[in-house]
Amino acid sequence: MGSVQRLTALILGPPGGGKGTISKKLLKDFNFLHLSTGDVLRRHVRDQTAVGKAAQTYMIRGALVPDNVIVDLVVAELASKGHVPRLLLDGFPRTIPQALALEPHVSIDVVIDLDIPDQTIIERISNRWIHAASGRTYAYDYNPPKQKGVDDVTGEPLVQREDDKEETVKARLEQYKQITTPLVDHYRYQGTLATFSGTESDVIYPYVKAHLDAFLAGRSQE
Numbered sequence: 001m002g003s004v005q006r007l008t009a010l011i012l013g014p015p016g017g018g019k020g021t022i023s024k025k026l027l028k029d030f031n032f033l034h035l036s037t038g039d040v041l042r043r044h045v046r047d048q049t050a051v052g053k054a055a056q057t058y059m060i061r062g063a064l065v066p067d068n069v070i071v072d073l074v075v076a077e078l079a080s081k082g083h084v085p086r087l088l089l090d091g092f093p094r095t096i097p098q099a100l101a102l103e104p105h106v107s108i109d110v111v112i113d114l115d116i117p118d119q120t121i122i123e124r125i126s127n128r129w130i131h132a133a134s135g136r137t138y139a140y141d142y143n144p145p146k147q148k149g150v151d152d153v154t155g156e157p158l159v160q161r162e163d164d165k166e167e168t169v170k171a172r173l174e175q176y177k178q179i180t181t182p183l184v185d186h187y188r189y190q191g192t193l194a195t196f197s198g199t200e201s202d203v204i205y206p207y208v209k210a211h212l213d214a215f216l217a218g219r220s221q222e
């Protein structure tokens, strides 16, 4: 069996833009290890670790957790995973300092940028229900749970995220535009950015898949 072609991808997008939804499809097609900083942070908050206690004061306001905290967390997570030929970074880096701090550890091959209209974001977030322990997300108009109100796998109750309240979503959207948009420009200049615009994940996904397939095919010619 030939060795797996290495691929590190980063998925960026506004809150509720479909990062988790598209990541879930990418995991199946490309056998990625999925590292979602939102999920890792929510685990720390649930376990009330020192990092969780520090992070929750920012998360509840829709503010970003300080760069140094999140960088240490990701570097530790990556160290604990050892060699990862297929890595999908979801929601990190999301600031320029984070991207610069990551560079010595991981070089990103492809940046997937989801360009989703604000109105779509607001509608989706109000419909988002999650199974907190696993991070699985549901929406009654898009991917409803098999049984109303409970997680498909565990049967545990679904909840809405504390930071999915409308006023907090607006703060997160503002944060995204002010702080992550410069990072999108940084990757555009680097030539690794691929932007996908739209309002439906199922329409966007085939283009994301085709882009990654083309990248891998191009690399195998090298």
Ligand SMILES: Nc1nc2c(ncn2[C@@H]2O[C@H](COP(=O)(O)OP(=O)(O)O)[C@@H](O)[C@H]2O)c(=O)[nH]1
Pocket: 013, 014, 015, 016, 017, 018, 019, 020, 021, 022, 124, 125, 127, 128, 129, 137, 138, 139, 141, 142, 143, 199, 200, 201, 202
């Ligand atoms: N109606 C609709 N909902 C979607 C679509 N894609 C994702 N969602 C839902 O919108 C919410 C946000 O998606 P999610 O993947 O969690 O976004 P993230 O915050 O960027 O990870 C979730 O409840 C998803 O189930 C879509 O194409 N249409």
Ligand SMILES: Nc1ncnc2c1ncn2[C@@H]1O[C@H](COP(=O)(O)OP(=O)(O)O)[C@@H](O)[C@H]1O
Pocket: 013, 014, 015, 016, 019, 037, 038, 039, 041, 058, 059, 060, 062, 063, 064, 065, 066, 067, 070, 090, 091, 092, 093, 094, 095, 098, 163, 172
């Ligand atoms: N890379 C990061 N840098 C700083 N804070 C982060 C980062 N990733 C996640 N967070 C914190 O966790 C919260 C939830 O993140 P996430 O689940 O990715 O939600 P969203 O996609 O809606 O921004 C963010 O609002 C922020 O407070």
